[in-house]
Amino acid sequence: MIITDYKKEFSRCLGCKLKPCERACPLQVSPHDFIALAKQDKYQEAARLIAEKNPLPQTCGLICPDIFCKKACIRGRVDAPLEIPCLQAEVMKRGGYPILEFPPSCSKKAAIIGGGAAGLGALFELLHHGWHVDLYEKNKFLGGALRLIPDYRLSKDILDFEINRLISNNRTTVFLDTLITDFSALQKQYDAVILCLGEIRLRTLGINGEECCLPYDKYLKSPRQYLGKKIAISGGGEVALDCALTAKRCGCEQVEMFVRRRREDMRITALDQQELEKFGIIVHDLSSVVEVQKKPHGLCLSTIKNRLDENGKAIPCDNTICQLDGYDFMVQALGAYYPKELIPQGFIIAGDMSGHGGMAVQALASGRVAAKKICTGDKP
Ligand code: SF4
Numbered sequence: 001m002i003i004t005d006y007k008k009e010f011s012r013c014l015g016c017k018l019k020p021c022e023r024a025c026p027l028q029v030s031p032h033d034f035i036a037l038a039k040q041d042k043y044q045e046a047a048r049l050i051a052e053k054n055p056l057p058q059t060c061g062l063i064c065p066d067i068f069c070k071k072a073c074i075r076g077r078v079d080a081p082l083e084i085p086c087l088q089a090e091v092m093k094r095g096g097y098p099i100l101e102f103p104p105s106c107s108k109k110a111a112i113i114g115g116g117a118a119g120l121g122a123l124f125e126l127l128h129h130g131w132h133v134d135l136y137e138k139n140k141f142l143g144g145a146l147r148l149i150p151d152y153r154l155s156k157d158i159l160d161f162e163i164n165r166l167i168s169n170n171r172t173t174v175f176l177d178t179l180i181t182d183f184s185a186l187q188k189q190y191d192a193v194i195l196c197l198g199e200i201r202l203r204t205l206g207i208n209g210e211e212c213c214l215p216y217d218k219y220l221k222s223p224r225q226y227l228g229k230k231i232a233i234s235g236g237g238e239v240a241l242d243c244a245l246t247a248k249r250c251g252c253e254q255v256e257m258f259v260r261r262r263r264e265d266m267r268i269t270a271l272d273q274q275e276l277e278k279f280g281i282i283v284h285d286l287s288s289v290v291e292v293q294k295k296p297h298g299l300c301l302s303t304i305k306n307r308l309d310e311n312g313k314a315i316p317c318d319n320t321i322c323q324l325d326g327y328d329f330m331v332q333a334l335g336a337y338y339p340k341e342l343i344p345q346g347f348i349i350a351g352d353m354s355g356h357g358g359m360a361v362q363a364l365a366s367g368r369v370a371a372k373k374i375c376t377g378d379k380p
Pocket residue numbers: 012013014015016019020021022031032035072073074075082084
Protein backbone atom coordinates (compact mmCIF):
# COMPACT_ATOMS: atom_id res chain seq x y z
CA MET A 1 0.00 0.00 0.00
CA ILE A 2 1.35 3.42 -0.93
CA ILE A 3 0.38 6.22 1.45
CA THR A 4 0.98 9.66 0.02
CA ASP A 5 -0.06 11.68 3.05
CA TYR A 6 0.98 10.07 6.33
CA LYS A 7 -0.26 12.96 8.46
CA LYS A 8 -3.71 12.49 7.03
CA GLU A 9 -3.58 8.75 7.64
CA PHE A 10 -2.46 9.24 11.27
CA SER A 11 -5.28 11.76 11.75
CA ARG A 12 -7.90 9.14 10.80
CA CYS A 13 -7.24 7.27 14.06
CA LEU A 14 -10.21 7.51 16.41
CA GLY A 15 -8.17 6.88 19.56
CA CYS A 16 -10.49 4.05 20.59
CA LYS A 17 -10.44 3.61 24.36
CA LEU A 18 -10.44 -0.18 24.29
CA LYS A 19 -7.49 -0.31 21.88
CA PRO A 20 -8.72 -3.25 19.78
CA CYS A 21 -5.74 -2.77 17.48
CA GLU A 22 -3.33 -3.43 20.34
CA ARG A 23 -5.22 -6.50 21.47
CA ALA A 24 -5.11 -7.90 17.93
CA CYS A 25 -1.33 -7.64 17.66
CA PRO A 26 0.41 -10.92 18.61
CA LEU A 27 3.19 -8.80 20.15
CA GLN A 28 0.81 -6.31 21.78
CA VAL A 29 2.27 -3.33 19.98
CA SER A 30 -0.20 -0.49 20.45
CA PRO A 31 -1.10 1.36 17.25
CA HIS A 32 -3.43 3.48 19.39
CA ASP A 33 -0.46 4.75 21.39
CA PHE A 34 2.17 5.10 18.69
CA ILE A 35 -0.25 6.87 16.36
CA ALA A 36 -1.17 9.30 19.15
CA LEU A 37 2.52 10.21 19.46
CA ALA A 38 3.02 10.38 15.70
CA LYS A 39 0.11 12.80 15.45
CA GLN A 40 2.17 15.15 17.63
CA ASP A 41 5.29 14.57 15.49
CA LYS A 42 6.87 12.63 18.37
CA TYR A 43 8.30 9.99 16.08
CA GLN A 44 11.20 9.04 18.28
CA GLU A 45 8.91 8.24 21.20
CA ALA A 46 6.50 6.45 18.90
CA ALA A 47 9.32 4.32 17.46
CA ARG A 48 10.52 3.47 20.96
CA LEU A 49 7.06 2.24 21.92
CA ILE A 50 6.98 -0.10 18.93
CA ALA A 51 10.54 -1.36 19.34
CA GLU A 52 9.99 -2.14 23.01
CA LYS A 53 7.61 -4.91 21.97
CA ASN A 54 8.70 -5.87 18.48
CA PRO A 55 12.30 -6.97 17.79
CA LEU A 56 11.81 -6.56 14.01
CA PRO A 57 9.52 -3.52 13.92
CA GLN A 58 10.04 -2.22 10.41
CA THR A 59 10.17 -5.70 8.94
CA CYS A 60 6.76 -6.47 10.43
CA GLY A 61 5.42 -3.11 9.30
CA LEU A 62 6.39 -4.00 5.74
CA ILE A 63 5.08 -7.55 5.63
CA CYS A 64 2.31 -7.91 8.22
CA PRO A 65 -0.94 -9.04 6.59
CA ASP A 66 -4.30 -7.39 7.25
CA ILE A 67 -5.52 -10.08 9.65
CA PHE A 68 -4.30 -8.54 12.92
CA CYS A 69 -4.41 -4.83 13.87
CA LYS A 70 -5.86 -3.72 10.57
CA LYS A 71 -8.70 -6.20 10.75
CA ALA A 72 -9.49 -5.05 14.30
CA CYS A 73 -9.33 -1.35 13.49
CA ILE A 74 -12.63 0.33 14.37
CA ARG A 75 -12.17 2.90 11.63
CA GLY A 76 -12.97 0.06 9.24
CA ARG A 77 -16.59 0.31 10.38
CA VAL A 78 -16.73 3.95 9.32
CA ASP A 79 -14.91 3.89 5.99
CA ALA A 80 -11.63 1.95 5.80
CA PRO A 81 -9.27 0.66 8.49
CA LEU A 82 -6.05 2.55 9.04
CA GLU A 83 -3.07 1.16 7.14
CA ILE A 84 -1.45 0.34 10.48
CA PRO A 85 1.44 -1.88 9.29
CA CYS A 86 2.55 0.82 6.81
CA LEU A 87 2.28 3.45 9.55
CA GLN A 88 4.43 1.32 11.83
CA ALA A 89 7.12 0.99 9.16
CA GLU A 90 7.03 4.74 8.53
CA VAL A 91 7.27 5.59 12.22
CA MET A 92 10.38 3.41 12.52
CA LYS A 93 11.86 5.14 9.49
CA ARG A 94 11.19 8.60 10.86
CA GLY A 95 11.80 7.93 14.54
CA GLY A 96 14.86 5.69 14.32
CA TYR A 97 15.73 2.83 16.61
CA PRO A 98 16.24 3.20 20.34
CA ILE A 99 19.42 1.70 21.76
CA LEU A 100 18.67 -1.77 23.08
CA GLU A 101 19.08 -1.69 26.82
CA PHE A 102 19.05 -4.78 28.97
CA PRO A 103 18.85 -5.33 32.71
CA PRO A 104 22.01 -6.39 34.58
CA SER A 105 23.19 -9.75 33.34
CA CYS A 106 22.35 -12.86 35.31
CA SER A 107 24.34 -16.10 35.38
CA LYS A 108 21.88 -17.96 33.14
CA LYS A 109 22.71 -19.04 29.62
CA ALA A 110 20.42 -20.42 26.92
CA ALA A 111 20.91 -22.01 23.55
CA ILE A 112 18.47 -21.16 20.79
CA ILE A 113 18.50 -23.49 17.82
CA GLY A 114 17.23 -21.71 14.73
CA GLY A 115 17.71 -18.08 13.82
CA GLY A 116 14.38 -17.40 12.12
CA ALA A 117 11.70 -15.10 13.49
CA ALA A 118 10.85 -17.37 16.44
CA GLY A 119 14.50 -17.72 17.45
CA LEU A 120 14.98 -13.96 17.22
CA GLY A 121 11.86 -13.38 19.31
CA ALA A 122 13.21 -15.77 21.95
CA LEU A 123 16.58 -14.02 21.88
CA PHE A 124 14.95 -10.60 22.40
CA GLU A 125 13.04 -11.86 25.41
CA LEU A 126 15.98 -13.68 27.03
CA LEU A 127 18.18 -10.60 26.69
CA HIS A 128 15.51 -8.55 28.42
CA HIS A 129 15.70 -10.94 31.34
CA GLY A 130 19.47 -10.63 31.63
CA TRP A 131 20.31 -14.01 30.07
CA HIS A 132 23.30 -14.84 27.88
CA VAL A 133 22.43 -16.60 24.65
CA ASP A 134 24.17 -18.79 22.09
CA LEU A 135 22.18 -18.73 18.86
CA TYR A 136 22.78 -21.59 16.42
CA GLU A 137 21.73 -21.33 12.78
CA LYS A 138 22.26 -24.02 10.15
CA ASN A 139 22.32 -21.54 7.26
CA LYS A 140 24.84 -18.83 6.49
CA PHE A 141 22.38 -16.08 7.44
CA LEU A 142 19.90 -15.38 10.19
CA GLY A 143 16.29 -14.64 9.31
CA GLY A 144 14.96 -18.05 8.24
CA ALA A 145 11.91 -17.85 5.96
CA LEU A 146 12.03 -14.04 6.07
CA ARG A 147 14.88 -14.33 3.59
CA LEU A 148 12.50 -15.84 1.03
CA ILE A 149 10.29 -12.77 0.98
CA PRO A 150 10.98 -10.94 -2.28
CA ASP A 151 12.87 -7.65 -2.07
CA TYR A 152 9.96 -5.65 -3.45
CA ARG A 153 8.08 -6.49 -0.23
CA LEU A 154 10.94 -6.58 2.27
CA SER A 155 14.29 -4.97 1.70
CA LYS A 156 17.01 -7.29 2.99
CA ASP A 157 18.95 -4.20 4.10
CA ILE A 158 16.19 -3.44 6.59
CA LEU A 159 16.01 -7.05 7.73
CA ASP A 160 19.79 -7.24 8.15
CA PHE A 161 19.86 -3.96 10.03
CA GLU A 162 17.19 -5.09 12.46
CA ILE A 163 18.81 -8.49 13.01
CA ASN A 164 22.25 -6.94 13.55
CA ARG A 165 20.78 -4.51 16.04
CA LEU A 166 19.45 -7.46 17.98
CA ILE A 167 22.60 -9.58 18.03
CA SER A 168 25.20 -6.83 18.43
CA ASN A 169 25.73 -7.07 22.15
CA ASN A 170 28.15 -8.86 24.43
CA ARG A 171 25.56 -11.33 25.67
CA THR A 172 24.78 -12.95 22.33
CA THR A 173 27.03 -15.29 20.39
CA VAL A 174 25.85 -16.39 16.95
CA PHE A 175 27.03 -19.61 15.33
CA LEU A 176 26.15 -19.56 11.65
CA ASP A 177 26.42 -22.51 9.29
CA THR A 178 26.13 -24.79 12.32
CA LEU A 179 23.80 -27.73 12.19
CA ILE A 180 22.84 -29.07 15.60
CA THR A 181 21.40 -32.57 15.74
CA ASP A 182 22.17 -33.69 19.28
CA PHE A 183 19.85 -31.48 21.32
CA SER A 184 20.24 -33.57 24.48
CA ALA A 185 23.97 -32.84 24.63
CA LEU A 186 23.18 -29.13 24.57
CA GLN A 187 20.72 -29.51 27.39
CA LYS A 188 23.60 -30.52 29.67
CA GLN A 189 25.58 -27.40 28.77
CA TYR A 190 22.88 -24.75 29.09
CA ASP A 191 20.27 -23.63 31.60
CA ALA A 192 17.69 -23.80 28.81
CA VAL A 193 17.48 -24.90 25.17
CA ILE A 194 14.80 -23.52 22.87
CA LEU A 195 14.17 -25.23 19.55
CA CYS A 196 12.91 -23.01 16.73
CA LEU A 197 13.66 -25.26 13.79
CA GLY A 198 11.04 -23.85 11.43
CA GLU A 199 9.27 -25.75 8.69
CA ILE A 200 11.55 -28.47 7.45
CA ARG A 201 9.29 -30.37 5.09
CA LEU A 202 7.63 -29.02 1.95
CA ARG A 203 3.99 -29.87 1.35
CA THR A 204 3.59 -31.91 -1.79
CA LEU A 205 0.74 -32.84 -4.10
CA GLY A 206 1.57 -36.54 -4.14
CA ILE A 207 1.08 -36.78 -7.90
CA ASN A 208 2.93 -38.40 -10.79
CA GLY A 209 5.63 -36.16 -12.20
CA GLU A 210 5.98 -34.09 -9.04
CA GLU A 211 9.75 -34.46 -9.30
CA CYS A 212 9.60 -32.16 -12.37
CA CYS A 213 8.37 -29.29 -10.19
CA LEU A 214 10.52 -26.66 -8.57
CA PRO A 215 10.14 -26.18 -4.80
CA TYR A 216 9.16 -22.62 -3.90
CA ASP A 217 12.08 -22.04 -1.53
CA LYS A 218 14.56 -22.92 -4.26
CA TYR A 219 12.76 -20.64 -6.70
CA LEU A 220 12.46 -17.67 -4.36
CA LYS A 221 16.12 -17.89 -3.33
CA SER A 222 17.30 -17.22 -6.88
CA PRO A 223 14.38 -16.58 -9.26
CA ARG A 224 16.57 -15.21 -12.05
CA GLN A 225 18.08 -18.65 -12.43
CA TYR A 226 14.69 -19.91 -13.60
CA LEU A 227 13.41 -17.62 -16.31
CA GLY A 228 10.56 -18.70 -18.54
CA LYS A 229 7.78 -17.33 -20.73
CA LYS A 230 4.97 -19.40 -19.33
CA ILE A 231 4.99 -20.91 -15.87
CA ALA A 232 2.57 -22.63 -13.52
CA ILE A 233 2.35 -22.30 -9.75
CA SER A 234 0.44 -24.65 -7.51
CA GLY A 235 -0.86 -23.10 -4.30
CA GLY A 236 -3.00 -20.19 -3.22
CA GLY A 237 -1.25 -18.67 -0.20
CA GLU A 238 1.25 -15.89 0.36
CA VAL A 239 4.17 -18.03 -0.75
CA ALA A 240 2.45 -18.88 -4.04
CA LEU A 241 1.64 -15.21 -4.53
CA ASP A 242 5.28 -14.25 -3.89
CA CYS A 243 6.33 -16.76 -6.55
CA ALA A 244 3.75 -15.44 -9.03
CA LEU A 245 4.62 -11.78 -8.57
CA THR A 246 8.34 -12.51 -8.59
CA ALA A 247 7.98 -14.39 -11.88
CA LYS A 248 6.13 -11.44 -13.41
CA ARG A 249 8.77 -9.04 -12.15
CA CYS A 250 11.43 -11.28 -13.73
CA GLY A 251 9.72 -10.85 -17.10
CA CYS A 252 7.60 -14.00 -17.35
CA GLU A 253 4.79 -13.31 -19.80
CA GLN A 254 2.23 -15.80 -18.57
CA VAL A 255 1.93 -16.84 -14.95
CA GLU A 256 -0.86 -19.24 -14.05
CA MET A 257 -1.82 -20.21 -10.52
CA PHE A 258 -3.66 -23.42 -9.73
CA VAL A 259 -5.73 -23.05 -6.60
CA ARG A 260 -7.69 -25.92 -5.07
CA ARG A 261 -10.47 -23.80 -3.66
CA ARG A 262 -12.21 -20.58 -4.74
CA ARG A 263 -10.31 -17.42 -5.50
CA GLU A 264 -11.91 -15.69 -2.51
CA ASP A 265 -10.65 -18.53 -0.28
CA MET A 266 -7.01 -17.85 -1.13
CA ARG A 267 -4.99 -17.11 2.03
CA ILE A 268 -3.88 -13.71 0.81
CA THR A 269 -4.94 -10.15 1.60
CA ALA A 270 -7.38 -7.98 -0.33
CA LEU A 271 -4.39 -5.95 -1.45
CA ASP A 272 -2.70 -9.08 -2.75
CA GLN A 273 -5.83 -9.88 -4.78
CA GLN A 274 -5.50 -6.47 -6.41
CA GLU A 275 -1.84 -7.20 -7.20
CA LEU A 276 -2.88 -10.42 -8.94
CA GLU A 277 -5.22 -8.39 -11.13
CA LYS A 278 -2.71 -5.64 -11.73
CA PHE A 279 -0.02 -8.04 -12.94
CA GLY A 280 -2.44 -10.06 -15.07
CA ILE A 281 -1.80 -13.31 -13.23
CA ILE A 282 -4.19 -16.04 -14.32
CA VAL A 283 -5.86 -17.82 -11.41
CA HIS A 284 -7.37 -21.23 -12.15
CA ASP A 285 -9.47 -21.56 -9.05
CA LEU A 286 -11.23 -24.76 -7.96
CA SER A 287 -8.50 -26.53 -9.94
CA SER A 288 -5.92 -29.13 -8.98
CA VAL A 289 -2.94 -30.38 -10.92
CA VAL A 290 -3.11 -34.16 -10.88
CA GLU A 291 -0.18 -35.07 -13.13
CA VAL A 292 2.89 -33.40 -14.59
CA GLN A 293 4.61 -34.73 -17.70
CA LYS A 294 7.80 -33.58 -19.32
CA LYS A 295 7.24 -33.14 -23.08
CA PRO A 296 9.62 -31.77 -25.75
CA HIS A 297 7.74 -28.44 -25.84
CA GLY A 298 7.64 -28.02 -22.06
CA LEU A 299 5.64 -29.38 -19.16
CA CYS A 300 2.18 -30.77 -19.74
CA LEU A 301 -0.22 -30.53 -16.79
CA SER A 302 -3.30 -32.65 -16.27
CA THR A 303 -5.79 -30.75 -14.15
CA ILE A 304 -9.23 -31.43 -12.72
CA LYS A 305 -11.96 -29.16 -11.41
CA ASN A 306 -13.09 -29.25 -7.80
CA ARG A 307 -16.26 -28.41 -5.95
CA LEU A 308 -16.55 -27.46 -2.31
CA ASP A 309 -18.49 -29.72 0.02
CA GLU A 310 -20.62 -28.44 2.93
CA ASN A 311 -17.46 -28.12 5.08
CA GLY A 312 -15.65 -26.10 2.45
CA LYS A 313 -13.40 -29.02 1.51
CA ALA A 314 -12.33 -29.26 -2.14
CA ILE A 315 -13.72 -32.42 -3.76
CA PRO A 316 -12.57 -33.47 -7.25
CA CYS A 317 -15.35 -33.50 -9.85
CA ASP A 318 -15.66 -36.47 -12.22
CA ASN A 319 -14.92 -36.17 -15.93
CA THR A 320 -13.30 -32.75 -15.70
CA ILE A 321 -9.75 -33.71 -16.59
CA CYS A 322 -8.06 -31.24 -18.86
CA GLN A 323 -4.57 -31.11 -20.47
CA LEU A 324 -2.66 -27.86 -20.50
CA ASP A 325 0.81 -27.67 -21.98
CA GLY A 326 3.78 -25.54 -22.92
CA TYR A 327 4.89 -24.57 -19.40
CA ASP A 328 8.58 -23.84 -18.97
CA PHE A 329 8.38 -24.98 -15.37
CA MET A 330 6.01 -25.37 -12.45
CA VAL A 331 6.64 -24.08 -8.95
CA GLN A 332 5.24 -26.05 -6.08
CA ALA A 333 4.19 -23.45 -3.52
CA LEU A 334 1.95 -25.26 -1.06
CA GLY A 335 3.97 -24.20 1.96
CA ALA A 336 5.89 -26.31 4.45
CA TYR A 337 5.52 -27.73 7.94
CA TYR A 338 7.35 -29.42 10.78
CA PRO A 339 6.17 -33.04 11.07
CA LYS A 340 4.65 -33.60 14.51
CA GLU A 341 6.20 -37.04 14.83
CA LEU A 342 9.70 -35.57 14.51
CA ILE A 343 9.34 -32.98 17.28
CA PRO A 344 11.92 -33.91 19.95
CA GLN A 345 10.20 -34.60 23.24
CA GLY A 346 11.11 -32.78 26.43
CA PHE A 347 12.27 -29.59 24.74
CA ILE A 348 10.91 -26.09 24.67
CA ILE A 349 9.75 -25.33 21.16
CA ALA A 350 8.58 -22.17 19.43
CA GLY A 351 7.51 -20.89 16.02
CA ASP A 352 6.39 -23.22 13.25
CA MET A 353 7.30 -26.30 15.28
CA SER A 354 4.75 -25.32 17.92
CA GLY A 355 2.08 -24.44 15.34
CA HIS A 356 2.34 -20.72 16.21
CA GLY A 357 4.65 -19.49 13.52
CA GLY A 358 2.39 -18.80 10.56
CA MET A 359 3.24 -15.12 10.12
CA ALA A 360 6.50 -13.44 11.13
CA VAL A 361 4.79 -11.48 13.90
CA GLN A 362 3.27 -14.68 15.28
CA ALA A 363 6.63 -16.48 15.17
CA LEU A 364 8.30 -13.58 17.00
CA ALA A 365 5.55 -13.66 19.61
CA SER A 366 5.82 -17.42 19.98
CA GLY A 367 9.58 -17.12 20.60
CA ARG A 368 9.02 -14.37 23.14
CA VAL A 369 6.34 -16.35 24.99
CA ALA A 370 8.46 -19.52 25.16
CA ALA A 371 11.47 -17.58 26.45
CA LYS A 372 9.42 -15.63 28.95
CA LYS A 373 8.06 -18.81 30.46
CA ILE A 374 11.62 -20.04 30.98
CA CYS A 375 12.73 -16.77 32.55
CA THR A 376 9.77 -16.53 34.86
CA GLY A 377 9.91 -20.20 35.78
CA ASP A 378 6.54 -21.09 34.26
CA LYS A 379 6.26 -24.43 32.54
CA PRO A 380 6.35 -23.76 28.77
S1 SF4 B 1 -8.66 0.58 16.30
FE1 SF4 B 1 -7.98 1.86 14.56
S2 SF4 B 1 -9.00 3.79 14.94
FE2 SF4 B 1 -9.10 2.68 16.87
S3 SF4 B 1 -7.26 3.31 18.04
FE3 SF4 B 1 -6.69 1.51 16.87
S4 SF4 B 1 -5.81 2.31 14.96
FE4 SF4 B 1 -6.99 3.98 15.90
